[in-house]
Amino acid sequence: MEDSAIKTLRMMLLIRAFETALAKRRDHGFQLLSTGEEAVAVGLCSALDEKDQLLTGGRSIGPALARGVDPNRLLAELLGKATGTNRGKGGRGHLADLESGFFGAHAVVGGNISIAAGVALARKLEGKGGMVAILFGDGACGAGGLHETLNIAAIWKLPLLFVCNNNQLSVSAARADVLAPKKLSDIGTGFGLPSRTIDGMDVETVAQAANEAAQTIRQGGGPVFLEFLSLRFAAHSTTARETRGPDELAEIKTHCPIRRQMARLREAGVIDAAVEEALEKQAQARVAEAFAFADASPYPALTEVLTDVG
Amino acid sequence: MSDNSIPIVKRMFFREAIAKAVREEMTANPRVFIMGQDVGAFGGSYREFDGLFAEFGAERVRDTPVAEAATIGIGVGAAAAGYRPLVSITYMDFMMLGFDALINYGAKSRYKTGGQLTSPVVVKTTAGALGQGVAHSQCIESWLMSVPGLKVVAPSTPADAYGLMKTALRAEGPVVYIDHKRLFPIPGDVPMEETAIPFGQAVVHRAGLDVTITSHSFMVRVAMEAAKKLEEAGISSEVIDLRSLAPLDMETVAASVGRTGFLVTLEEGQTTCGVGVEVAAQLYERIGARPWARVGALRAPVSSNPVLEPACLPDAARVVQAVHRLLGR
Numbered sequence: 001m002e003d004s005a006i007k008t009l010r011m012m013l014l015i016r017a018f019e020t021a022l023a024k025r026r027d028h029g030f031q032l033l034s035t036g037e038e039a040v041a042v043g044l045c046s047a048l049d050e051k052d053q054l055l056t057g058g059r060s061i062g063p064a065l066a067r068g069v070d071p072n073r074l075l076a077e078l079l080g081k082a083t084g085t086n087r088g089k090g091g092r093g094h095l096a097d098l099e100s101g102f103f104g105a106h107a108v109v110g111g112n113i114s115i116a117a118g119v120a121l122a123r124k125l126e127g128k129g130g131m132v133a134i135l136f137g138d139g140a141c142g143a144g145g146l147h148e149t150l151n152i153a154a155i156w157k158l159p160l161l162f163v164c165n166n167n168q169l170s171v172s173a174a175r176a177d178v179l180a181p182k183k184l185s186d187i188g189t190g191f192g193l194p195s196r197t198i199d200g201m202d203v204e205t206v207a208q209a210a211n212e213a214a215q216t217i218r219q220g221g222g223p224v225f226l227e228f229l230s231l232r233f234a235a236h237s238t239t240a241r242e243t244r245g246p247d248e249l250a251e252i253k254t255h256c257p258i259r260r261q262m263a264r265l266r267e268a269g270v271i272d273a274a275v276e277e278a279l280e281k282q283a284q285a286r287v288a289e290a291f292a293f294a295d296a297s298p299y300p301a302l303t304e305v306l307t308d309v310g
Numbered sequence: 311m312s313d314n315s316i317p318i319v320k321r322m323f324f325r326e327a328i329a330k331a332v333r334e335e336m337t338a339n340p341r342v343f344i345m346g347q348d349v350g351a352f353g354g355s356y357r358e359f360d361g362l363f364a365e366f367g368a369e370r371v372r373d374t375p376v377a378e379a380a381t382i383g384i385g386v387g388a389a390a391a392g393y394r395p396l397v398s399i400t401y402m403d404f405m406m407l408g409f410d411a412l413i414n415y416g417a418k419s420r421y422k423t424g425g426q427l428t429s430p431v432v433v434k435t436t437a438g439a440l441g442q443g444v445a446h447s448q449c450i451e452s453w454l455m456s457v458p459g460l461k462v463v464a465p466s467t468p469a470d471a472y473g474l475m476k477t478a479l480r481a482e483g484p485v486v487y488i489d490h491k492r493l494f495p496i497p498g499d500v501p502m503e504e505t506a507i508p509f510g511q512a513v514v515h516r517a518g519l520d521v522t523i524t525s526h527s528f529m530v531r532v533a534m535e536a537a538k539k540l541e542e543a544g545i546s547s548e549v550i551d552l553r554s555l556a557p558l559d560m561e562t563v564a565a566s567v568g569r570t571g572f573l574v575t576l577e578e579g580q581t582t583c584g585v586g587v588e589v590a591a592q593l594y595e596r597i598g599a600r601p602w603a604r605v606g607a608l609r610a611p612v613s614s615n616p617v618l619e620p621a622c623l624p625d626a627a628r629v630v631q632a633v634h635r636l637l638g639r
Contacts, residue, residue: 053391086424086426089424090423094423096423097426104423106415108410111410111414111415113380114381114383114411115384115390115415117384118386121387122387122392123391125388145379145383145410148375148377148380149380151380152374152375156372307425308421309459310420
């Protein structure tokens with residue numbers, strides 16, 4: 001329990017430090033951060049093993065790190081460097097690292113959901129086990145791709161975990177203003193999937209729900225739908241206008257999933273202030289290493305513009 | 311011919327030629343499977359998968375709901391994960407529903423992942439007008455030709471349907487294979503020996519001296535009809551069936567126009583940003599200016615109305631007229 005708890009905390013701290021440092025840079029255009037939503041990515045990935053694949057929407061940095069993608073190559077990719085996971089050619093929104101079980105992101109909202117079902121179908125046809133998780137935002141719940149895919153996944157009993165990270169906002173639109181279902185997990189219920197709405201700000205709750213869902217899927221029970229309620233601490237992107245006022249944002253940040261997990265582990269006597277500080281410093285050092293690697297890496301040769309096209 | 315001799319060719323319809331190609335590829339490669347509406351026991355809307363459901367079963371011949379976006383997406387995803395799905399989209403117009411998966415993901419997957427994966431999916435669809443109205447009649451192949459990473463083929467004979475489908479099911483990246491409704495009732499000789507036709511090879515259907523007419527799919531027959539009429543008027547036409555639109559075989563076109571000196575491009579779709587525009591532009595880049603006329607549908611939707619549909623579409627008379635005007639005789 002102690003090791004995995006520390007590991008979980010370490011990963012959330014890495015994501016936070018990575019994204020915080022990235023937000024300070026201006027040489028990457030913009031990024032979609034998941035600060036505040038670390039528990040969803042880390043809790044979900046605790047349920048996936050090496051035969052599994054994770055696909056995501058465009059908000060993919062945290063999930064990629066949680067899945068075990070090398071921070072050096074991930075950052076290099078975001079900065080357009082040849083040493084990146086996609087040789088610098090995918091960039092934000094299209095990160096992929098198959099060897100880490102991160103099949104990849106697709107930056108069109110809802111667009112990766114049917115792709116993930118295809119990967120799940122391949123797993124099922126192979127018959128060697130392995131499942132697929134597709135992580136998408138509440139914004140994708142209004143898109144047709146989700147509903148079409150849920151229907152087919154249910155009929156074909158695909159080994160597919162639908163994970164809605166409901167951070168309550170699609171760019172500026174509040175979830176309640178643009179999505180009719182009372183709970184977003186009701187969308188899964190409508191297609192007969194085991195579906196739950198869960199606190200996405202508590203990493204242990206997320207992990208438990210994800211592991212239970214994975215077990216159902218691995219036993220051949222077909223797809224499962226999980227909605228995690230989370231809070232986005234930053235604007236839609238690093239260059240998008242913030243739509244919430246300072247008071248609201250300050251209140252939102254009191255729900256920090258990292259602080260919450262630290263408090264729990266302190267109470268349980270697993271960590272103390274010194275360990276916390278050490279873990280934070282280690283995360284920052286790891287991020288500094290990633291920046292050193294990415295900054296020292298070259299941009300792709302210009303001939304790369306025409307390689308791997310067709 | 312002795313009783314035990316093997317025929318070199320067999321006369322068959324498009325649907326039979328397609329089923330032959332798909333059957334052979336499914337037999338050779340267990341990773342090839344079919345998915346789409348009405349492809350199972352029904353055998354495909356045009357019976358182009360007849361017998362395959364009985365032979366390969368529901369796992370490999372998968373009926374889907376009416377959900378083109380997800381169907382193409384699942385096909386692309388399964389392809390990216392190592393399979394070779396043939397996704398049947400009944401009418402080409404419906405492909406628009408799946409463009410994100412096909413174009414934003416499938417066609418770009420190899421590039422955007424730095425070569426980590428490719429999406430060898432074949433989207434098989436049917437283009438062209440046959441009384442089905444504005445949303446079931448279109449020829450939008452030129453839209454697809456502009457997408458880097460996407461291959462597009464459109465045969466005009468059962469033999470080419472067979473050979474191009476075989477290549478499609480072995481290709482590296484996504485392929486759009488286009489049939490035409492008006493071609494289905496027309497039989498042709500198909501080689502009995504396994505033969506794949508490489509992409510990027512046009513074929514000269516009729517040799518001629520005075521003008522080159524390029525076309526593809528059903529319009530090749532219209533071009534041939536026009537060539538016959540032009541012959542009576544003393545004009546000798548060379549008719550080229552492009553077959554493969556992406557990649558295009560410009561060598562064959564340039565060699566022909568280099569000899570005839572005149573180009574007429576013919577297509578059933580729109581001429582604006584059409585296949586003909588691309589052929590003419592690439593020809594110009596290769597051999598410089600040659601007089602050119604383009605023939606295609608009028609700039610209007612294709613109605614199911616029995617008099618407005620033919621009024622919109624190119625026919626042999628329009629091709630003949632275009633050639634006379636171009637040649638000044």
